[in-house]
Amino acid sequence: MESNTSPSSPIPIFSTLTSPFESSSKKSDSTRKPLSLWPGMYHSPMTIALWETKSSIFERLLDPPLDAPPQTELLQKTPSQSRMTILYNFSTDYILREQYRDAWNEVRIGKLLEDLDALAGTISVKHCSDDDSTTRPLYLVTASVDKMVLKKPVRVDADLKIAGAVTWVGRSSIEIQLDVTQPAIETADAADSVALTANFIFVARDYKTGKAAPVNRLIPETEREKSLYEAAEARNKLRKRKFRDEKREIENGEANRLEALLAEGRIFCDMPALADRDSILLKDTCLENSLICQPQQRNIHGRIFGGFLMHRAFELAFSTAYTFAGMMPSFLEVDNVDFLRPVDVGDFLRFKSCVLYTECESSDRPLIHVEVVAHVTRPELRSSEVSNRFYFTFTVRPEAKAMNNSHRIRKVVPATEEEAHRIIERMDADSL
Numbered sequence: 001m002e003s004n005t006s007p008s009s010p011i012p013i014f015s016t017l018t019s020p021f022e023s024s025s026k027k028s029d030s031t032r033k034p035l036s037l038w039p040g041m042y043h044s045p046m047t048i049a050l051w052e053t054k055s056s057i058f059e060r061l062l063d064p065p066l067d068a069p070p071q072t073e074l075l076q077k078t079p080s081q082s083r084m085t086i087l088y089n090f091s092t093d094y095i096l097r098e099q100y101r102d103a104w105n106e107v108r109i110g111k112l113l114e115d116l117d118a119l120a121g122t123i124s125v126k127h128c129s130d131d132d133s134t135t136r137p138l139y140l141v142t143a144s145v146d147k148m149v150l151k152k153p154v155r156v157d158a159d160l161k162i163a164g165a166v167t168w169v170g171r172s173s174i175e176i177q178l179d180v181t182q183p184a185i186e187t188a189d190a191a192d193s194v195a196l197t198a199n200f201i202f203v204a205r206d207y208k209t210g211k212a213a214p215v216n217r218l219i220p221e222t223e224r225e226k227s228l229y230e231a232a233e234a235r236n237k238l239r240k241r242k243f244r245d246e247k248r249e250i251e252n253g254e255a256n257r258l259e260a261l262l263a264e265g266r267i268f269c270d271m272p273a274l275a276d277r278d279s280i281l282l283k284d285t286c287l288e289n290s291l292i293c294q295p296q297q298r299n300i301h302g303r304i305f306g307g308f309l310m311h312r313a314f315e316l317a318f319s320t321a322y323t324f325a326g327m328m329p330s331f332l333e334v335d336n337v338d339f340l341r342p343v344d345v346g347d348f349l350r351f352k353s354c355v356l357y358t359e360c361e362s363s364d365r366p367l368i369h370v371e372v373v374a375h376v377t378r379p380e381l382r383s384s385e386v387s388n389r390f391y392f393t394f395t396v397r398p399e400a401k402a403m404n405n406s407h408r409i410r411k412v413v414p415a416t417e418e419e420a421h422r423i424i425e426r427m428d429a430d431s432l
Helices: 045-053 055-062 094-100 109-128 223-252 255-270 306-325 398-403 417-431
Strands: 084-088 138-145 160-169 173-181 194-206 279-281 287-292 329-334 337-339 348-359 367-378 383-396 411-413
Touching (some): 045 084, 045 109, 084 109, 094 109, 109 160, 160 223, 173 223, 255 279, 306 329, 306 348, 306 367, 306 383, 348 411, 367 417, 383 417
Parallel strands (some): 279 411
Antiparallel strands (some): 084 160, 138 337, 173 194, 329 383, 337 383, 348 367, 367 383
């Protein structure tokens, strides 16, 4: 039987993404935005769903009217006005399940982090919108992410829900809390269904001047909303105090701890044959990857999507923990992430990872702390700047530990004073 297509015939590939501007049949071709003004094509199902829900708000952000006046009167909004809930129908949608499934039939954590950032960004846009087409919108960027702790594995064969709202507002900053829930198999207790809670902090900038811009006020109504507002206010004060304390600690130093760490590292450098076989130099745990940031990875403002950066950092951290432990790692938490500078399309981005330190007191649940630093490198300017620092904590999967129970997780030691400082600072931050 002969095929209708000759071996040399090209196989046609079609776009599966529909233009968000084609949703209304009333729109003429002349009113549609050009393709270059769409947000990046680096879309997850979450991003597409968010776009379709609030396309009228997002359209203004694609081509902001810079000559329009800024918002003059701040609105008062309640948390319920920004609340959004996303449901992943994993139990019935096989294709969706395959898009998120990892090798252990769980949800890919990197992809989940990406979606969390997208949802938090949409919630911040909802809160800051004044629904006035005569004013120019605000430019909102992810400033930081508070510590996220994975309370239980997230399965890909059961429905998953993410719900979030604005919980606190400063002058130009916004905190959004997101709750990831999935019903537990063995119990109907709602508390047992919470898999992860995340707090994202966004800051508002004026599109034209680039300066900090005031945002709509927040009026919590229910007792829970008031409690969340007070907790967020306390976290904001703690962040400011922690920043001051970290600077003071670096200035004062801790000579004894520093010297003890360096003494162990010197043996590896000066007498490697006599070094402890249960320890390893920090520099020998490093991995690295690089990429050129492409237009497909940009967000609605034309900058590289923060969720994409978290996704890439997580997967490098996971690989680092895997090659270090020699056993399949299991993600536990990501510590506070600070977005120090924006990343633009065309930037040369380098991710460098290492295991900073380990905790092996509990042999059944050793902890592996991985640092990933993202650098924006400009070869033509001979410059390299840090854009992000990520800190992930892993343990090893119980089934992997059971199969290789005699294997020990090594202690990490520094070879330089700079590495010793980084280890001590991270240990102190994790102990808070």
